[in-house]
Amino acid sequence: MSPSDEELARLVAEGDLDAFGQLYDRYSQRLHSWSIHVVGTDRAEDVIQELFLRLWASAGQFDPGRGSFAAWFMAITRHHLIGELRKRSLRERVRVATEIEAVLSRAVAGEPDPAEYAVTRESGEELAGALRNLPKEQREALVLAYFVGLSQSAIARELGIPLGTVKKRVRLGMQKLKTRLAGRGDPKTGQETRA
Amino acid sequence: MECAEVIDQLEGYALGALDRDEATALARHLAGCESCRRELRRYEEIAAALPAAVASASQLRLHPSLRNRVLLGLSRGRNPASSWPQYLWRSVAVAALVLLAGSLVWGWQLKAQLVHEQQVNAEMMGKLTRYQLTVFEVVDSPVTVKRGLRSTVDPSSNAPYGKVFSRTDQNDVVAMVNRLPQPPAAEVYQLWLTSDGQTTLAGPLEVDKDGFAYLVYRDSRRGPTYQQAIVTLQPLGGATPSTNVVLIWQGSR
Numbered sequence: 001m002s003p004s005d006e007e008l009a010r011l012v013a014e015g016d017l018d019a020f021g022q023l024y025d026r027y028s029q030r031l032h033s034w035s036i037h038v039v040g041t042d043r044a045e046d047v048i049q050e051l052f053l054r055l056w057a058s059a060g061q062f063d064p065g066r067g068s069f070a071a072w073f074m075a076i077t078r079h080h081l082i083g084e085l086r087k088r089s090l091r092e093r094v095r096v097a098t099e100i101e102a103v104l105s106r107a108v109a110g111e112p113d114p115a116e117y118a119v120t121r122e123s124g125e126e127l128a129g130a131l132r133n134l135p136k137e138q139r140e141a142l143v144l145a146y147f148v149g150l151s152q153s154a155i156a157r158e159l160g161i162p163l164g165t166v167k168k169r170v171r172l173g174m175q176k177l178k179t180r181l182a183g184r185g186d187p188k189t190g191q192e193t194r195a
Numbered sequence: 196m197e198c199a200e201v202i203d204q205l206e207g208y209a210l211g212a213l214d215r216d217e218a219t220a221l222a223r224h225l226a227g228c229e230s231c232r233r234e235l236r237r238y239e240e241i242a243a244a245l246p247a248a249v250a251s252a253s254q255l256r257l258h259p260s261l262r263n264r265v266l267l268g269l270s271r272g273r274n275p276a277s278s279w280p281q282y283l284w285r286s287v288a289v290a291a292l293v294l295l296a297g298s299l300v301w302g303w304q305l306k307a308q309l310v311h312e313q314q315v316n317a318e319m320m321g322k323l324t325r326y327q328l329t330v331f332e333v334v335d336s337p338v339t340v341k342r343g344l345r346s347t348v349d350p351s352s353n354a355p356y357g358k359v360f361s362r363t364d365q366n367d368v369v370a371m372v373n374r375l376p377q378p379p380a381a382e383v384y385q386l387w388l389t390s391d392g393q394t395t396l397a398g399p400l401e402v403d404k405d406g407f408a409y410l411v412y413r414d415s416r417r418g419p420t421y422q423q424a425i426v427t428l429q430p431l432g433g434a435t436p437s438t439n440v441v442l443i444w445q446g447s448r
Contacts, residue, residue, distance in 0.1 A: 017266070024262060030250040032257035042343050042356065045261050052265045067236055071243040078211070103252050124251030127244050132252075145212035146245050152212045167207065174206035177241050 005069035006062075013060035023069075024052060030124065031077055034147065037099045038081045047084075051077055082149035094158060097148045101140050104131045130180040138173035141166055196224040201231050209238035260373055260407055267334075333369040333411075334360045342424055344372065344442035355406065357426060357442050359386070363418040368397065371409040372426060372442060375402045382428050386410060387436040389423040399431060422446070 003011075003019070005026065011019035031051055036044040055073060062072050085093050131139055144150045144158070152170060156163040201224050207213045208221050225232050333339065344357035357372035370386050378384055386397040397412035424444045429437035 017269070020269070021262070021266075024265060028261070029257055030246040033250040033253040033255060034246045036255055041354075042345065045258070045264075048257070048261060049265050053269065056269055068240055068243065070247075071236075071239050074243040074246055077246070082211075100249060103249055106252055124244070124247030124249070127241070128248040128251040131245075131248050142210065142245070145207070145210040146242055147249075149211065151214050152207055153214050155212070167203075170210065170212060171203060171206045174209070174238055174241060178237060181241065181244075 006064045009059050009062045009064075009069045009072075012056065013062070020052075020056060023055065027070075027073060028052070030074075033103075034077070034100075035081055037096050037103075037147075038084055047080065051080060078146070078149075081147075085149055090154075090158065093148045093150065094144070097140070097144045097150075100147050101136075101143045104128065104139060104143065105136065106132075126181065127177065130177050133180075134173055134176060138169045138176070141169040142173045145170060196220055198224075198228060198231055201225075201228070202234070205231065205235045206238050209235060209242045211242075258373065260405065333362055333365065333367050334371075336362055338363040342421070342444040342446060344370075344424060344426060344444045347440050347443055355442060359388070359421075359424045359444060361414070361419055361421075366414050366417050366419070368412040368414055368419060369409065370397065370400065370412070370424075371407070372400055372402070373405075373407050375400075375406045375408070375426075375441065377402065377404075377406075378428055381430060383431050384408065384441065385427050385429060385431070385433075385436070386412070387425050387427060388412070388414075388419075388421050389425075390416075390419060390421050392422075394423075394436060396433070396436075400426065 003022070005023065008019040008023050012023060028048060031048045032044055035047045039047055054076060058076075062069060066072075085096065131142075134142075141155060144155045145152065150158065152166045153163055156166045159166070201221055204213060204217060204221055208218060213221065225235060340361050340363060342359040344359065346354040346356065349355065353374065355372065355374040355376075357370060360369045360371075361367070368388070372384065375384060384400040384402060386400055387394050388397050389395075398410045400408035400410055402408040422445070425436060425440045426442035427436045428439045428441050
Protein backbone atom coordinates (compact mmCIF):
# COMPACT_ATOMS: atom_id res chain seq x y z
CA MET A 1 0.00 0.00 0.00
CA SER A 2 1.37 3.39 -0.95
CA PRO A 3 2.20 5.76 1.88
CA SER A 4 -0.11 8.73 2.28
CA ASP A 5 0.96 12.20 1.28
CA GLU A 6 1.00 13.14 4.94
CA GLU A 7 3.35 10.27 5.80
CA LEU A 8 5.62 11.23 2.91
CA ALA A 9 5.64 14.85 4.07
CA ARG A 10 6.76 13.72 7.52
CA LEU A 11 9.60 11.76 5.95
CA VAL A 12 10.58 14.69 3.75
CA ALA A 13 10.83 16.85 6.86
CA GLU A 14 13.41 14.34 8.10
CA GLY A 15 15.40 14.66 4.87
CA ASP A 16 14.14 11.56 3.06
CA LEU A 17 14.87 12.01 -0.67
CA ASP A 18 12.91 8.95 -1.65
CA ALA A 19 9.78 10.34 -0.02
CA PHE A 20 10.43 13.68 -1.70
CA GLY A 21 10.62 11.91 -5.05
CA GLN A 22 7.28 10.29 -4.45
CA LEU A 23 5.65 13.61 -3.62
CA TYR A 24 7.26 15.12 -6.69
CA ASP A 25 5.72 12.39 -8.83
CA ARG A 26 2.32 12.93 -7.28
CA TYR A 27 2.24 16.72 -7.51
CA SER A 28 4.58 17.95 -10.23
CA GLN A 29 2.12 17.44 -13.04
CA ARG A 30 -0.65 19.40 -11.35
CA LEU A 31 1.75 22.26 -10.64
CA HIS A 32 2.85 22.17 -14.25
CA SER A 33 -0.65 22.15 -15.72
CA TRP A 34 -1.52 25.18 -13.64
CA SER A 35 1.65 27.23 -13.80
CA ILE A 36 2.10 26.84 -17.55
CA HIS A 37 -1.06 28.89 -18.06
CA VAL A 38 0.07 31.51 -15.55
CA VAL A 39 3.74 32.05 -16.39
CA GLY A 40 4.11 30.35 -19.77
CA THR A 41 6.21 27.48 -20.99
CA ASP A 42 9.56 29.16 -20.43
CA ARG A 43 9.07 29.89 -16.76
CA ALA A 44 6.78 27.05 -15.69
CA GLU A 45 9.63 24.71 -14.89
CA ASP A 46 11.39 27.39 -12.84
CA VAL A 47 8.22 27.90 -10.84
CA ILE A 48 7.81 24.19 -10.24
CA GLN A 49 11.42 23.89 -9.16
CA GLU A 50 11.04 26.78 -6.76
CA LEU A 51 7.87 25.35 -5.23
CA PHE A 52 9.41 21.94 -4.68
CA LEU A 53 12.49 23.48 -3.14
CA ARG A 54 10.16 25.35 -0.84
CA LEU A 55 8.44 22.08 0.01
CA TRP A 56 11.79 20.52 0.82
CA ALA A 57 12.72 23.40 3.06
CA SER A 58 9.43 23.78 4.87
CA ALA A 59 7.91 20.28 5.04
CA GLY A 60 8.42 20.41 8.81
CA GLN A 61 5.88 23.21 9.01
CA PHE A 62 3.10 21.03 7.62
CA ASP A 63 0.61 20.20 10.37
CA PRO A 64 -1.68 17.28 9.45
CA GLY A 65 -4.02 18.33 12.23
CA ARG A 66 -5.01 21.38 10.22
CA GLY A 67 -5.80 19.70 6.92
CA SER A 68 -4.41 17.46 4.23
CA PHE A 69 -1.00 17.76 2.65
CA ALA A 70 -2.69 18.52 -0.67
CA ALA A 71 -4.55 21.47 0.85
CA TRP A 72 -1.34 22.77 2.43
CA PHE A 73 0.88 22.40 -0.62
CA MET A 74 -1.71 23.70 -3.04
CA ALA A 75 -2.22 26.73 -0.78
CA ILE A 76 1.51 27.45 -1.06
CA THR A 77 1.34 26.95 -4.81
CA ARG A 78 -1.72 29.13 -5.19
CA HIS A 79 -0.19 31.91 -3.13
CA HIS A 80 2.85 31.89 -5.40
CA LEU A 81 0.96 31.78 -8.68
CA ILE A 82 -1.63 34.36 -7.66
CA GLY A 83 1.30 36.56 -6.70
CA GLU A 84 2.56 36.20 -10.26
CA LEU A 85 -0.85 37.08 -11.65
CA ARG A 86 -1.21 40.20 -9.53
CA LYS A 87 1.57 41.73 -11.58
CA ARG A 88 -0.60 41.36 -14.70
CA SER A 89 -3.53 43.25 -16.08
CA LEU A 90 -7.05 42.08 -15.39
CA ARG A 91 -7.42 41.21 -19.04
CA GLU A 92 -4.38 38.94 -18.84
CA ARG A 93 -5.72 37.25 -15.74
CA VAL A 94 -9.04 36.62 -17.40
CA ARG A 95 -7.19 35.13 -20.37
CA VAL A 96 -5.50 32.68 -18.00
CA ALA A 97 -8.87 31.74 -16.54
CA THR A 98 -10.33 31.24 -20.01
CA GLU A 99 -7.52 28.85 -20.92
CA ILE A 100 -7.93 26.81 -17.75
CA GLU A 101 -11.70 26.76 -18.08
CA ALA A 102 -11.32 25.50 -21.63
CA VAL A 103 -9.08 22.66 -20.42
CA LEU A 104 -11.61 21.70 -17.77
CA SER A 105 -14.49 21.76 -20.20
CA ARG A 106 -12.80 19.23 -22.48
CA ALA A 107 -12.80 15.50 -22.15
CA VAL A 108 -10.02 14.07 -20.02
CA ALA A 109 -6.84 13.71 -22.03
CA GLY A 110 -6.80 10.30 -23.61
CA GLU A 111 -3.12 9.87 -24.36
CA PRO A 112 -1.18 6.95 -22.89
CA ASP A 113 -0.17 7.66 -19.31
CA PRO A 114 3.42 7.51 -18.23
CA ALA A 115 3.56 5.73 -14.90
CA GLU A 116 4.57 8.83 -13.01
CA TYR A 117 1.35 10.57 -13.89
CA ALA A 118 -0.87 7.75 -12.78
CA VAL A 119 -1.47 9.10 -9.30
CA THR A 120 -2.33 12.56 -10.53
CA ARG A 121 -4.75 11.20 -13.04
CA GLU A 122 -6.40 8.87 -10.58
CA SER A 123 -7.05 11.62 -8.08
CA GLY A 124 -7.98 14.25 -10.65
CA GLU A 125 -10.17 12.42 -13.11
CA GLU A 126 -13.22 12.17 -10.91
CA LEU A 127 -13.16 15.85 -10.10
CA ALA A 128 -12.42 16.72 -13.72
CA GLY A 129 -15.51 14.79 -14.72
CA ALA A 130 -17.57 16.60 -12.10
CA LEU A 131 -16.26 19.96 -13.27
CA ARG A 132 -17.00 19.11 -16.87
CA ASN A 133 -20.61 18.45 -15.92
CA LEU A 134 -21.05 21.80 -14.24
CA PRO A 135 -22.76 24.55 -16.18
CA LYS A 136 -20.09 26.66 -17.87
CA GLU A 137 -20.91 29.76 -15.84
CA GLN A 138 -20.40 27.91 -12.55
CA ARG A 139 -17.14 26.36 -13.73
CA GLU A 140 -16.02 29.78 -14.93
CA ALA A 141 -16.73 31.34 -11.53
CA LEU A 142 -14.73 28.65 -9.71
CA VAL A 143 -11.78 29.06 -12.08
CA LEU A 144 -11.76 32.85 -11.84
CA ALA A 145 -11.81 32.57 -8.06
CA TYR A 146 -9.38 29.74 -7.37
CA PHE A 147 -6.91 29.77 -10.23
CA VAL A 148 -6.81 33.47 -10.93
CA GLY A 149 -7.51 34.87 -7.46
CA LEU A 150 -10.41 37.16 -8.30
CA SER A 151 -12.81 37.94 -5.49
CA GLN A 152 -16.50 37.41 -6.04
CA SER A 153 -16.92 41.17 -6.31
CA ALA A 154 -14.20 41.36 -8.95
CA ILE A 155 -15.80 38.50 -10.87
CA ALA A 156 -19.14 40.28 -10.80
CA ARG A 157 -17.55 43.45 -12.17
CA GLU A 158 -15.63 41.54 -14.84
CA LEU A 159 -18.65 39.59 -16.01
CA GLY A 160 -21.04 42.50 -15.61
CA ILE A 161 -23.47 40.55 -13.48
CA PRO A 162 -24.84 41.05 -9.94
CA LEU A 163 -22.64 40.01 -7.03
CA GLY A 164 -25.44 37.80 -5.75
CA THR A 165 -25.39 35.83 -8.99
CA VAL A 166 -21.66 35.21 -8.70
CA LYS A 167 -22.03 34.06 -5.10
CA LYS A 168 -24.77 31.69 -6.15
CA ARG A 169 -22.65 30.25 -8.96
CA VAL A 170 -19.72 29.72 -6.63
CA ARG A 171 -21.89 28.16 -3.97
CA LEU A 172 -23.78 25.85 -6.32
CA GLY A 173 -20.64 24.83 -8.15
CA MET A 174 -18.78 23.87 -5.01
CA GLN A 175 -21.80 22.13 -3.52
CA LYS A 176 -22.23 20.03 -6.63
CA LEU A 177 -18.58 19.05 -6.60
CA LYS A 178 -18.88 18.07 -2.96
CA THR A 179 -22.01 16.05 -3.60
CA ARG A 180 -20.53 14.39 -6.64
CA LEU A 181 -17.31 13.47 -4.94
CA ALA A 182 -19.13 12.16 -1.92
CA GLY A 183 -21.10 9.91 -4.26
CA ARG A 184 -24.36 10.98 -2.78
CA GLY A 185 -26.03 12.84 -5.59
CA ASP A 186 -27.33 12.44 -9.04
CA PRO A 187 -24.44 13.13 -11.42
CA LYS A 188 -26.80 14.85 -13.77
CA THR A 189 -27.87 17.39 -11.21
CA GLY A 190 -24.89 19.54 -12.06
CA GLN A 191 -26.03 19.81 -15.65
CA GLU A 192 -29.51 20.97 -14.84
CA THR A 193 -29.27 23.62 -12.15
CA ARG A 194 -28.09 26.99 -13.34
CA ALA A 195 -27.51 30.25 -11.51
CA MET B 196 -22.08 36.21 13.17
CA GLU B 197 -24.22 33.07 13.33
CA CYS B 198 -23.61 29.75 11.64
CA ALA B 199 -26.61 30.31 9.38
CA GLU B 200 -24.99 33.47 8.01
CA VAL B 201 -21.66 31.77 7.59
CA ILE B 202 -22.68 28.57 5.96
CA ASP B 203 -23.37 30.12 2.56
CA GLN B 204 -19.99 31.79 2.46
CA LEU B 205 -17.81 28.79 3.18
CA GLU B 206 -17.53 27.84 -0.48
CA GLY B 207 -16.27 31.27 -1.45
CA TYR B 208 -13.94 31.36 1.54
CA ALA B 209 -12.42 28.01 0.60
CA LEU B 210 -11.72 29.39 -2.87
CA GLY B 211 -10.18 32.55 -1.43
CA ALA B 212 -12.87 34.58 -3.19
CA LEU B 213 -14.41 36.60 -0.36
CA ASP B 214 -13.76 40.30 -0.06
CA ARG B 215 -11.46 41.22 2.82
CA ASP B 216 -14.22 42.38 5.20
CA GLU B 217 -16.25 39.23 4.60
CA ALA B 218 -13.23 37.01 5.04
CA THR B 219 -12.23 38.72 8.29
CA ALA B 220 -15.69 38.36 9.77
CA LEU B 221 -15.87 34.73 8.69
CA ALA B 222 -12.45 33.95 10.11
CA ARG B 223 -13.56 35.40 13.43
CA HIS B 224 -16.55 33.07 13.48
CA LEU B 225 -14.50 30.06 12.42
CA ALA B 226 -12.07 30.59 15.27
CA GLY B 227 -14.82 29.66 17.70
CA CYS B 228 -16.95 27.22 15.69
CA GLU B 229 -15.76 23.68 15.25
CA SER B 230 -18.68 22.56 13.07
CA CYS B 231 -18.16 25.38 10.56
CA ARG B 232 -14.42 24.65 10.51
CA ARG B 233 -15.21 21.03 9.73
CA GLU B 234 -17.50 22.02 6.89
CA LEU B 235 -14.94 24.49 5.59
CA ARG B 236 -12.30 21.81 5.52
CA ARG B 237 -14.43 19.75 3.14
CA TYR B 238 -14.58 22.63 0.72
CA GLU B 239 -10.88 23.35 1.15
CA GLU B 240 -10.11 19.78 0.14
CA ILE B 241 -12.22 20.20 -2.99
CA ALA B 242 -10.45 23.46 -3.81
CA ALA B 243 -7.07 21.80 -3.30
CA ALA B 244 -8.06 19.05 -5.75
CA LEU B 245 -8.88 21.50 -8.55
CA PRO B 246 -5.28 21.56 -9.88
CA ALA B 247 -5.36 17.76 -10.08
CA ALA B 248 -8.49 18.05 -12.22
CA VAL B 249 -6.68 20.43 -14.58
CA ALA B 250 -3.70 18.08 -14.74
CA SER B 251 -6.00 15.20 -15.50
CA ALA B 252 -7.70 17.04 -18.35
CA SER B 253 -4.61 18.72 -19.75
CA GLN B 254 -2.58 17.42 -22.68
CA LEU B 255 0.52 19.30 -21.53
CA ARG B 256 3.06 17.07 -19.88
CA LEU B 257 5.99 18.05 -17.75
CA HIS B 258 9.37 17.13 -19.13
CA PRO B 259 10.98 14.31 -17.12
CA SER B 260 14.34 16.09 -16.94
CA LEU B 261 12.95 18.57 -14.42
CA ARG B 262 12.97 15.90 -11.76
CA ASN B 263 16.75 15.79 -11.98
CA ARG B 264 17.07 19.53 -11.77
CA VAL B 265 14.84 19.72 -8.72
CA LEU B 266 17.05 17.18 -7.00
CA LEU B 267 20.05 19.21 -8.10
CA GLY B 268 18.61 22.22 -6.35
CA LEU B 269 18.15 20.27 -3.15
CA SER B 270 21.83 19.77 -2.74
CA ARG B 271 22.50 23.45 -2.18
CA GLY B 272 22.08 23.55 1.57
CA ARG B 273 18.32 23.58 1.65
CA ASN B 274 17.91 20.26 3.38
CA PRO B 275 15.75 20.35 6.50
CA ALA B 276 18.00 17.63 7.92
CA SER B 277 20.87 20.04 8.25
CA SER B 278 22.78 17.68 10.45
CA TRP B 279 23.80 15.57 7.44
CA PRO B 280 27.57 15.33 7.22
CA GLN B 281 29.32 17.26 4.45
CA TYR B 282 30.52 14.18 2.61
CA LEU B 283 26.95 13.03 2.21
CA TRP B 284 25.99 16.36 0.70
CA ARG B 285 28.83 16.07 -1.76
CA SER B 286 27.62 12.63 -2.74
CA VAL B 287 24.12 13.92 -3.31
CA ALA B 288 25.49 16.76 -5.38
CA VAL B 289 27.55 14.48 -7.56
CA ALA B 290 24.69 12.07 -8.01
CA ALA B 291 22.34 14.82 -9.06
CA LEU B 292 24.78 16.27 -11.58
CA VAL B 293 25.71 12.94 -13.05
CA LEU B 294 22.04 12.36 -13.64
CA LEU B 295 21.53 15.89 -14.89
CA ALA B 296 24.20 15.54 -17.51
CA GLY B 297 23.83 11.96 -18.51
CA SER B 298 20.44 10.57 -17.79
CA LEU B 299 16.92 11.81 -17.84
CA VAL B 300 15.58 8.42 -16.92
CA TRP B 301 15.32 8.91 -13.21
CA GLY B 302 12.46 6.73 -12.03
CA TRP B 303 13.10 5.06 -8.77
CA GLN B 304 16.75 4.60 -9.41
CA LEU B 305 17.51 7.70 -7.40
CA LYS B 306 18.08 5.94 -4.14
CA ALA B 307 20.33 3.34 -5.70
CA GLN B 308 22.18 6.07 -7.54
CA LEU B 309 22.75 7.97 -4.34
CA VAL B 310 24.00 4.90 -2.55
CA HIS B 311 26.31 4.21 -5.44
CA GLU B 312 27.62 7.74 -5.44
CA GLN B 313 28.20 7.65 -1.72
CA GLN B 314 30.63 4.84 -2.39
CA VAL B 315 32.67 6.78 -4.89
CA ASN B 316 36.22 6.97 -3.62
CA ALA B 317 38.07 10.14 -2.77
CA GLU B 318 40.08 10.20 -5.98
CA MET B 319 36.99 10.07 -8.13
CA MET B 320 35.34 12.72 -6.04
CA GLY B 321 38.33 14.96 -6.49
CA LYS B 322 38.14 14.69 -10.26
CA LEU B 323 34.45 15.35 -10.44
CA THR B 324 33.89 17.93 -7.81
CA ARG B 325 35.73 20.97 -9.12
CA TYR B 326 33.75 21.16 -12.33
CA GLN B 327 30.41 20.10 -10.94
CA LEU B 328 30.45 22.30 -7.89
CA THR B 329 31.04 25.17 -10.28
CA VAL B 330 27.69 24.35 -11.83
CA PHE B 331 26.02 24.43 -8.43
CA GLU B 332 27.62 27.68 -7.50
CA VAL B 333 26.62 29.37 -10.72
CA VAL B 334 23.07 28.15 -11.26
CA ASP B 335 21.84 28.46 -7.73
CA SER B 336 22.93 31.56 -5.89
CA PRO B 337 21.31 34.81 -4.83
CA VAL B 338 23.41 36.65 -7.43
CA THR B 339 22.77 34.31 -10.35
CA VAL B 340 21.74 35.96 -13.63
CA LYS B 341 19.57 33.75 -15.86
CA ARG B 342 19.01 34.17 -19.58
CA GLY B 343 16.40 32.09 -21.35
CA LEU B 344 17.30 30.66 -24.74
CA ARG B 345 14.32 30.25 -27.02
CA SER B 346 13.87 28.37 -30.23
CA THR B 347 14.12 30.52 -33.33
CA VAL B 348 11.69 28.40 -35.29
CA ASP B 349 9.48 26.37 -32.98
CA PRO B 350 6.90 28.31 -30.92
CA SER B 351 5.26 25.19 -29.49
CA SER B 352 5.27 24.18 -25.86
CA ASN B 353 7.59 21.28 -26.70
CA ALA B 354 10.18 23.47 -28.39
CA PRO B 355 13.87 23.19 -27.48
CA TYR B 356 14.99 25.72 -24.90
CA GLY B 357 17.93 26.55 -22.74
CA LYS B 358 19.38 28.85 -20.13
CA VAL B 359 22.64 30.65 -19.65
CA PHE B 360 23.61 31.28 -16.05
CA SER B 361 26.29 33.51 -14.68
CA ARG B 362 26.98 35.26 -11.41
CA THR B 363 27.65 38.89 -10.77
CA ASP B 364 30.65 38.00 -8.64
CA GLN B 365 32.33 35.17 -10.59
CA ASN B 366 33.82 34.39 -14.01
CA ASP B 367 32.13 31.06 -14.66
CA VAL B 368 29.17 30.73 -17.01
CA VAL B 369 26.95 27.66 -17.21
CA ALA B 370 24.68 26.87 -20.13
CA MET B 371 22.02 24.18 -20.23
CA VAL B 372 19.87 23.21 -23.19
CA ASN B 373 17.10 20.71 -23.50
CA ARG B 374 14.91 18.99 -26.10
CA LEU B 375 17.40 19.48 -28.89
CA PRO B 376 17.33 16.83 -31.62
CA GLN B 377 20.52 14.97 -32.35
CA PRO B 378 22.71 17.07 -34.68
CA PRO B 379 23.43 15.86 -38.21
CA ALA B 380 26.72 14.09 -38.83
CA ALA B 381 29.75 16.42 -38.82
CA GLU B 382 27.86 19.17 -37.03
CA VAL B 383 27.52 20.11 -33.36
CA TYR B 384 25.59 22.59 -31.29
CA GLN B 385 27.77 25.44 -30.12
CA LEU B 386 27.15 28.27 -27.68
CA TRP B 387 28.26 31.76 -28.71
CA LEU B 388 28.22 34.73 -26.37
CA THR B 389 28.24 38.35 -27.52
CA SER B 390 29.62 41.08 -25.30
CA ASP B 391 30.64 44.63 -26.27
CA GLY B 392 29.95 43.77 -29.89
CA GLN B 393 32.34 40.83 -29.88
CA THR B 394 31.04 37.28 -30.29
CA THR B 395 32.98 34.47 -28.63
CA LEU B 396 32.66 30.73 -28.89
CA ALA B 397 31.88 29.41 -25.41
CA GLY B 398 32.02 25.77 -26.47
CA PRO B 399 30.15 22.83 -27.92
CA LEU B 400 27.01 21.37 -26.38
CA GLU B 401 27.02 17.62 -26.68
CA VAL B 402 23.42 16.55 -26.36
CA ASP B 403 22.58 13.22 -24.85
CA LYS B 404 19.94 10.86 -26.18
CA ASP B 405 17.25 12.95 -24.50
CA GLY B 406 18.40 16.18 -26.07
CA PHE B 407 19.98 17.60 -22.92
CA ALA B 408 23.43 19.19 -22.69
CA TYR B 409 25.33 21.58 -20.50
CA LEU B 410 28.69 23.27 -20.53
CA VAL B 411 30.80 25.44 -18.27
CA TYR B 412 32.60 28.41 -19.81
CA ARG B 413 35.04 30.67 -17.99
CA ASP B 414 34.82 34.29 -19.04
CA SER B 415 37.87 36.49 -18.58
CA ARG B 416 35.72 39.00 -16.71
CA ARG B 417 34.19 38.63 -13.29
CA GLY B 418 30.41 39.06 -13.46
CA PRO B 419 30.27 38.98 -17.26
CA THR B 420 27.46 40.72 -19.07
CA TYR B 421 26.19 39.81 -22.52
CA GLN B 422 24.02 41.33 -25.19
CA GLN B 423 23.25 38.05 -26.90
CA ALA B 424 23.64 34.30 -26.51
CA ILE B 425 22.98 31.92 -29.38
CA VAL B 426 23.21 28.20 -29.96
CA THR B 427 24.17 27.35 -33.52
CA LEU B 428 24.40 24.17 -35.49
CA GLN B 429 27.68 23.98 -37.39
CA PRO B 430 30.96 22.08 -37.73
CA LEU B 431 32.95 21.99 -34.50
CA GLY B 432 34.91 25.15 -33.73
CA GLY B 433 35.21 28.05 -36.12
CA ALA B 434 35.84 31.73 -35.63
CA THR B 435 32.31 32.92 -36.21
CA PRO B 436 28.86 31.48 -35.59
CA SER B 437 27.00 29.95 -38.48
CA THR B 438 23.71 31.41 -39.63
CA ASN B 439 21.96 28.25 -38.51
CA VAL B 440 20.85 29.65 -35.13
CA VAL B 441 18.77 27.15 -33.16
CA LEU B 442 18.30 28.98 -29.85
CA ILE B 443 18.66 32.64 -29.03
CA TRP B 444 18.57 35.04 -26.11
CA GLN B 445 18.81 38.77 -26.57
CA GLY B 446 18.94 41.33 -23.86
CA SER B 447 20.76 44.20 -22.34
CA ARG B 448 22.53 42.43 -19.51
